Amino acid sequence: MSDSSKHFQLLYNQYKVLVYNVALHYVQNIEDAEEITQDVFVQVHHSMEKFRNNASIKTWIYRIAINKSLDFIKHKNSKKRFFIFGSKVDSEKELNNASTFEHPGIAMEQQENARILFQVLEELTENQRTAFILSKLDGLSNPEISEIMQLSISSVESLIFRAKASLQEKLSTKFAEYRKKK
Amino acid sequence: MEQENFIHDILNSTTGITKVNPDEDLFLKIEQRINEKPLVSMKTLWLVAASIIILISLNIIVLATKDTSLPKSSTAELENSIHKSNQLY
Numbered sequence: 605m606s607d608s609s610k611h612f613q614l615l616y617n618q619y620k621v622l623v624y625n626v627a628l629h630y631v632q633n634i635e636d637a638e639e640i641t642q643d644v645f646v647q648v649h650h651s652m653e654k655f656r657n658n659a660s661i662k663t664w665i666y667r668i669a670i671n672k673s674l675d676f677i678k679h680k681n682s683k684k685r686f687f688i689f690g691s692k693v694d695s696e697k698e699l700n701n702a703s704t705f706e707h708p709g710i711a712m713e714q715q716e717n718a719r720i721l722f723q724v725l726e727e728l729t730e731n732q733r734t735a736f737i738l739s740k741l742d743g744l745s746n747p748e749i750s751e752i753m754q755l756s757i758s759s760v761e762s763l764i765f766r767a768k769a770s771l772q773e774k775l776s777t778k779f780a781e782y783r784k785k786k
Numbered sequence: 787m788e789q790e791n792f793i794h795d796i797l798n799s800t801t802g803i804t805k806v807n808p809d810e811d812l813f814l815k816i817e818q819r820i821n822e823k824p825l826v827s828m829k830t831l832w833l834v835a836a837s838i839i840i841l842i843s844l845n846i847i848v849l850a851t852k853d854t855s856l857p858k859s860s861t862a863e864l865e866n867s868i869h870k871s872n873q874l875y
Contacts (some may be wrong), residue, residue: 611812616813616816618791620807620812621806621807621808622805622807622815624807624808624812625805627807628806629789637808638808638809638812638815641808641812642812642816642819643814645816646816646819646820649816649831651813663836678830695819702867707803707806709804709805709806709808710800710803711800711802714799714800717795717796717799718799718800720796720799721796721797721799723801729805740800741800768797771796771797772793775793775796775797776789776793778792778796779788779789779792
């Protein structure tokens with residue numbers, strides 16, 4: 605095994621959980637998260653030589669994982685928009701999958717609430733969603749998020765604040781629906 | 787109050803979330819994708835690109851020299867004479 609292969613395997617072992625979980629938070633689907641993880645590490649492998657230590661390797665991998673996840677979602681949404689006849693069944697299947705997805709890292713009694721949270725998260729803007737995921741789900745500090753998102757710390761604080769406000773607003777609407785069902 | 791509790795419960799539903807490990811075969815799949823050879827070789831790709839550039843250049847050259855090198859056709863001469871004879875003043 606060559607030195608670069610060994611180095612790549614080390615990188616994979618060190619960051620596979622990070623990448624996979626970021627992807628899972630964005631797409632809430634195990635197969636899609638695995639596909640994104642593959643894309644991320646293929647890109648890491650191709651760009652390993654170009655990578656210079658201007659940023660930490662963890663920040664660099666985070667950025668790739670976020671961009672690949674967002675690209676994946678955009679691609680999937682555009683496919684949904686242009687579906688013709690035959691693929692309708694696939695879209696319905698995906699819709700059902702999204703509404704029944706159980707995050708393997710969340711306690712059983714919280715699954716129902718977490719599902720609602722992931723549903724409303726999808727309605728946030730890309731930046732608000734990223735800031736919220738990194739802060740709330742990945743547990744990163746604001747300076748770490750600002751480095752990954754290449755924004756100032758105050759911008760990150762504002763993004764998280766607006767994300768929470770927007771989520772509260774959307775959840776109020778959900779509450780009305782929830783009450784009607786009851 | 788009930789609404790506040792509902793929102794609070796949902797926003798805090800991911801508290802204590804644990805990291806999930808990907809499938810063990812994932813590294814093998816990644817290695818396979820890295821070692822996959824591209825469907826078209828780079829040499830073929832460059833050859834096609836060069837051919838297209840040559841074709842476009844030839845077309846531009848032909849179009850640029852067409853106006854000056856071609857003699858006036860008989861139709862064009864006839865058209866000129868009609869224009870002159872139809873002069874109203």
